[in-house]
Amino acid sequence: MKTKKTTVLQEGGNLDITAPVFDTSGNAIAATGITLPLQKGKTRESIVKKAELIAAQLTAEIQNSQKPLW
Numbered sequence: 001m002k003t004k005k006t007t008v009l010q011e012g013g014n015l016d017i018t019a020p021v022f023d024t025s026g027n028a029i030a031a032t033g034i035t036l037p038l039q040k041g042k043t044r045e046s047i048v049k050k051a052e053l054i055a056a057q058l059t060a061e062i063q064n065s066q067k068p069l070w
Helices: 044-064
Strands: 007-011 014-022 028-037
Touching: 014 044, 028 044
Parallel strands: none
Antiparallel strands: 007 014, 014 028
16 A cells, blocks of 8 residues: 555456555555456456546545544
């Protein structure tokens, strides 16, 4: 989480993507672990972008929350 960057590993026919989740101050407070299949016709970049969108949705939920989620 120090780098605040997404990490991608290929495991068999899947991409294992770890993306940071941020608080309102921009601090990485959690990480999402998302495994998505490599699919014919889909680029590696588009699969990673999908995982990053999931992390962005989690970030938005946390930032918009009026109370701690956990």
